[in-house]
Amino acid sequence: MSIRLHNIAKHFGATQALEPIDLDIQEGELVGLLGPSGSGKTTLLRIIAGLENADHTPTPGKILFGERDVTHVHVRDRRIGFVFQHYALFRHMSVYDNVAFGLTVMPRAQRPSAQDIRARVYRLLEMVKLEGFANRYPAQLSGGQQQRVSLARALAVEPDVLLLDEPFGALDAKVRQELRRWLRHLHEEFNFTSVFVTHDQEEALELSDRVVVMSNGRIEQIDTPETLYRSPKNRFVFEFLGDVNYLEGNVHNGTLTCGDAHLTVDLPDGDEELLLRPHEIRLAEQPTPESHLPVTITAISPVGAEVRVELEADWLAKPWLATVRHADFNRLALRRGQRLYAHPRHWRQFSEATENTIAGTHVA
Amino acid sequence: MSHLALRRFGSARVLPGFGLSMGISVLFISLVLLLPITGLFGQLAGLSFAEYWSIITEGRVVASYMVTIGAAAVAALINAAFGLLLAWVLVRYTFPGKRLLDALMDLPFALPTAVAGITLATLYSSNGWMGSWLEALGLPVAQTWVGIALAMAFTSIPFVVRTVQPVLEDMPVEVDEAAMSLGATDGVAFRRVIMPHLWPALVTGTGLAFVRSLGEFGAIIFIAGNMPYETEITALMIFIKLQEYDYVGASAIASVVLFVSLALLLAINVWQGRFVRRLHGGKA
């Protein structure tokens, strides 16, 4: 079931939580709403669910599930599955009763028979790998298990769309990884349309077919994870999606100068700020005619696939972070206190007035 | 759910029953709590201010204010100390009989005031268990304002205990540990670390106890002796006027009592709200 939002806005008192938003989600898509707290992502999700109502004025918005206009349909009748941030399991009911709840409250005419309910609940519990826990109470389960019960409960009523509010926010890193992979599988297997909210960029990029980046009640960009990471539309998206190094300086005749550092750039004259990702910095023992950026290593952390190196210099306002392959790390024999030269492979510049992005590439 | 309500307050009412619960609550509060108060003002409307003033400042009535306020203040102060001690002991220590002591704290709320009244009057009379040896010590309680204060303290002690207790329970061990690790002695730590946390609750509890004492009737009249100008409380003054069919006089005095207690209630609520906001960052 596709989801189409048209002109959806929301005020809470005098504060605007959402600026008027349009959003189309295809059938079978898994879409992540990504943004910092206060960006309006949870409000948007709750409006899709019908847990909040969008503003009526000045021009009323519209929410369509497929061809069905659900704008004024009560959450009870929207046929959604909602997974709450802290699960919101019914504390006084067993796991079985939690999952069965949505089925047992159906109008008598539509309600499946007791055996059918039983069969369906056990099928769901099997799917979430909790067959043996039917008689436990929520308080007796771990966070990850509670989250799976909450998912099974939402899926039991066979919703048209599945909505998840920070589904993994309260879990520890390892369980989170596991559940993410599992949710992806589940999504591929059953192919329902899902929207989830997260503030974790890694989670959004890993899980989503498309990511909606939000800030201050606005949609900043909607794209696939690859496109999003490779060509962020503006500075906010670029900064939110990963670590950023800044280089501020004055450009004159195609050279950016900052203290005793300078870099050849293809930019008009004036004060400029360049943004670089840590993996876009190469370290070398010598400067080149295009790039003279002397730095000192202040910290080394050889954890994971790459080595993280912290760099400082007089001309830098904030230290830089560079990631280096282990092979290069060994070749250069990097150590703390070493003086080197940084060479940007790639940089970006976002001009605030035009929202244009200029990217530069150095063959380094 | 009405559309009017939606537009009016601009937020979704996803959960049902707004209209119904609002209807019941407002109707009930209006009919049961607010409407009867209008009767009081209706009664007073026929009175000129000079007449009103002369009723509420009559010598015997003023004496009753003095007795009531004085005894209530003493009772509230005793309860502040006693209640703090009890809350502390109940939260911080374990000892045999603790559950029983905890349960006993609610006795004054659960026990009908008239029962408390005749019991205290009997216990502290000159031949009662307590009264006989207190009198031997030269400290008569029955038929003095000490007896009034005692009865007030009895009926209002749970207010202090039950408001301080949860706050004390919520104080994390780390607060104690931080204070001790910084070298504070018990006395200093209590005064400078624990008391600042307890103040709001202690003041609120004591305030509630004071308000309750101002209005208490059943527990007091038996032990007070009810001597005009000496041990007559204001609630009894109202009662006496009523028995004399002096509805106007009763209403005038009652309006003073009502005004004072509502003002105090409001003050306590505002005071409490301020501290709640300070401790929980704006969310009341």
Add this chain to the structure above:
Amino acid sequence: MQRIGDAPLVRRLLIVIAVGLSGLFLLLPLVAIFAQAFSQGVGVFWSNVSDFYTLHAIGLTLGIALLTIPVCLVFGVALAWLVTRFSFPGRRLLQTLIDIPFAVSPVVAGLIYLLLYGRNGWIGGWLDSYDMQLMFSWPGILMVTIFVTCPFVARELIPLMQAQGSREEEAAVTLGASGWTTFRRVTLPNIRWALLYGIILTNARAVGEFGAVSVVSGAIRGQTNTLPLHLEQLYQDYNAVGAFACAALLALIALLTLAAKAGLEWRASRREAFA
């Protein structure tokens, strides 16, 4: 774990003072009630209790309590639902207003009802023209009892429902549950013990109310005398043993109330430890 005030000497001293004072000021009166009631033997106690006027007072008192509870229950649940599940202008005001009965002197409470519904009041006068009298009869007693007891259920429910939040109810609604189903199957099981305790408190206060009732009842023996009023009359008539027999019955209800509270708290703490 070492905490402030854990030094053995301080600890023991504070416990002794607290227990000693509580024993003297709270427990001793309780003991005295029963000692007085049975001071002339069980037989006298029994004949005092089974006296016609006492039995009538017991019946009236229980009847009033029985009628008060459902009214307070409906109001308390409605108000708690309203102020914890919705936000609207005036929400805090409503929460302050329900404290009025706690602040108002019982005598004043009785008086305002007498003024409004008595023969000279504007509603009472109108009723009087139809030959209906609420004051100095049981409806008056019922009305003031509702006034003094109405906050209890709401006051028990509001903090609990505030703490629990509305997420479980929202979850139920997303799963298609109707309003009544949500309340019955999700809210009610979560609040039932607080609700029960609210009822017990309402009952204790309804049974024991004295000041307000004594203003509106007229205290006619065998007609409008509730148990606390009857007890007062016996006491004023120098029948102390009879008065304390009634007091013992009321004290028994108070003790049951305390036991119920301790039991419910014990249950709650066990569930917490279990969770």
